[in-house]
Amino acid sequence: MGCLFCSVLEKKIPADVVYEDEHAVAFRDIRPVAPTHVLVVPRKHIAAIHDLTEADAPLMGRVMLAARTVAHKEGLEPTGYRLVINDGDAAGQTVHHIHVHILGGRNLTWPPG
Secondary structure, X not given: OOOHHHHHHOOOOOOOEEEEOOOEXXXXXXXOOOOEEEEEEEOOOOOOHHHOOHHHHHHHHHHHHHHHHHHHHOOOOOOOEEEEOOOXXXXXXXXXXXXXXXXXXXXXXXXXX
16 A cells, blocks of 8 residues: 555545645644644655655655644634644654654643653
């Protein structure tokens, strides 16, 4: 089977999309760990942070701006939110297509995990 998130991007798998532009798509996580749990995925397949190149810097900036836009639309700015990117299996990355988790809607503790 191919990449799960690429299948979402290609609309082969349904998702609750909350934002999209030419660089990224954001959709609700199917296993949320907070009242608001949205994933922001670049349209380009990049497996993980450790696979980024200098050429990917503008794209990843756009992904972060998309995350900011989603957090605003979800009403998370007044109380705060967390952005998480897992890199590799030991960090908890289960889908190997780089993605940003937006978590909010409750008090988040530290340290995580």
